[in-house]
Amino acid sequence: MPAERLLDDNVLLEELRNGSSEAVEALFERFYGKIYGLAMSILKNESDAEEATQDVFLTVFQKAHTFKGNSALYSWIYRICVNACLMRLRGKRRQETVSIEEFMPVFSEDGMHTSPIEDWSKEVERKMLDKELGKVIKKFTDDLSEKYRVVFVLSDVEGLSNEETAQILGLTVPAVKSRLHRARLYLREQLTRYLREGKTE
Amino acid sequence: MNCKELVYLLGDYLDGSMEDQLREDLDAHIVMCEPCTNFLKTYDATKLICRQVRLTEIPEEFRERLNSFVIQKAKEHHKGLEKYKKLAAEEQKRNVENLLKAFQEQRLAPSLSLLFDTHRDRCETCGGFLRYLNGGGEPKPCPEEIEEHLSEFLEALPAGEEPYLS
Numbered sequence: 001m002p003a004e005r006l007l008d009d010n011v012l013l014e015e016l017r018n019g020s021s022e023a024v025e026a027l028f029e030r031f032y033g034k035i036y037g038l039a040m041s042i043l044k045n046e047s048d049a050e051e052a053t054q055d056v057f058l059t060v061f062q063k064a065h066t067f068k069g070n071s072a073l074y075s076w077i078y079r080i081c082v083n084a085c086l087m088r089l090r091g092k093r094r095q096e097t098v099s100i101e102e103f104m105p106v107f108s109e110d111g112m113h114t115s116p117i118e119d120w121s122k123e124v125e126r127k128m129l130d131k132e133l134g135k136v137i138k139k140f141t142d143d144l145s146e147k148y149r150v151v152f153v154l155s156d157v158e159g160l161s162n163e164e165t166a167q168i169l170g171l172t173v174p175a176v177k178s179r180l181h182r183a184r185l186y187l188r189e190q191l192t193r194y195l196r197e198g199k200t201e
Numbered sequence: 202m203n204c205k206e207l208v209y210l211l212g213d214y215l216d217g218s219m220e221d222q223l224r225e226d227l228d229a230h231i232v233m234c235e236p237c238t239n240f241l242k243t244y245d246a247t248k249l250i251c252r253q254v255r256l257t258e259i260p261e262e263f264r265e266r267l268n269s270f271v272i273q274k275a276k277e278h279h280k281g282l283e284k285y286k287k288l289a290a291e292e293q294k295r296n297v298e299n300l301l302k303a304f305q306e307q308r309l310a311p312s313l314s315l316l317f318d319t320h321r322d323r324c325e326t327c328g329g330f331l332r333y334l335n336g337g338g339e340p341k342p343c344p345e346e347i348e349e350h351l352s353e354f355l356e357a358l359p360a361g362e363e364p365y366l367s
Contacts, residue, residue, distance in 0.1 A: 019279035021272065032264065032268070037259075058274055061274065107205040110203065111205035117239040127250075128253050129253070133250070134253075137250065137251060141251075156248055162216075180212065181209075181212040187247050188244050
């Protein structure tokens with residue numbers, strides 16, 4: 001376990017600048033999973049995500065002296081990560097993704113739900129730790145286009161505020177909210193279909 | 202308020218950023234509408250479950266590889282910095298030695314000469330040392346804190362201006 005003082009962003013950065021190997025360890029332990037996860041969610045390819053993760057750490061070392069501490073360390077690092085991934089994505093053929101429109105709720109002309117809405121919230125609570133469900137959600141998330149996926153991962157998986165996500169991605173807060181909402185509607189519908197199939201089997 | 206409007210406002214409804222009046226309208230609708238009650242519950246459950254899911258498992262082998270990469274690079278980076286700092290320190294030492302030599306031999310350009318004289322009369326740290334050299338004392342190694350002060354003189358020199366008289 002890294003020393004407690006290294007949990008303070010400014011102390012961690014200061015010791016990194018001084019070349020403390022303990023600080024390098026602490027930085028690594030705290031962020032490698034998050035960086036890799038975020039990189040995977042953007043790049044969807046293990047070797048690309050690995051290289052992007054390496055790039056992020058290199059950039060952090062090189063720029064450690066420019067970190068001013070007016071944003072949180074993690075949000076600075078996520079921003080570096082998003083940029084590193086977008087650089088890699090440039091020029092690559094975009095992978096086919098599902099059309100999110102197919103999963104948006106449908107309403108009648110007077111704005112009523114056209115199909116019955118089942119309440120599966122209790123069922124999913126019981127399956128919270130279910131590995132199978134985890135895999136399914138990952139698959140659904142992977143199928144989202146990058147535009148929605150990145151926002152969703154930062155906000156709903158990493159738990160950042162809309163403001164932080166907006167800052168990291170260079171989007172407005174309303175744009176973040178709208179993408180996040182659509183991603184959740186999509187996932188809700190995917191989960192509905194998945195759980196319904198499970199019942200009929 | 203209808204179901205369609207409610208669905209599109211759910212995000213604000215759940216994150217608490219909604220105005221009270223609108224919230225009351227929504228609450229009124231939800232109480233009466235079973236599909237919307239269920240939609241709200243499952244939307245919220247979607248958010249919850251996604252927070253529990255670890256989207257990416259990192260293979261242990263990858264962790265090891267990444268860890269040694271990062272530690273190696275951090276060392277190299279630090280070494281590079283140290284080397285640069287050492288070179289910079291050596292350069293500063295050389296510069297100040299030349300400066301002091303020129304000071305003693307009265308070869309300083311007028312602007313530098315002025316800086317030296319003013320500094321000698323005002324700075325408690327450097328005054329004694331500079332007066333000693335002025336008085337024709339044998340050159341001796343320049344203490345670090347004095348070196349710091351004097352090296353700033355060179356930086357204060359306008360670009361393109363020669364520090365020494367030819």
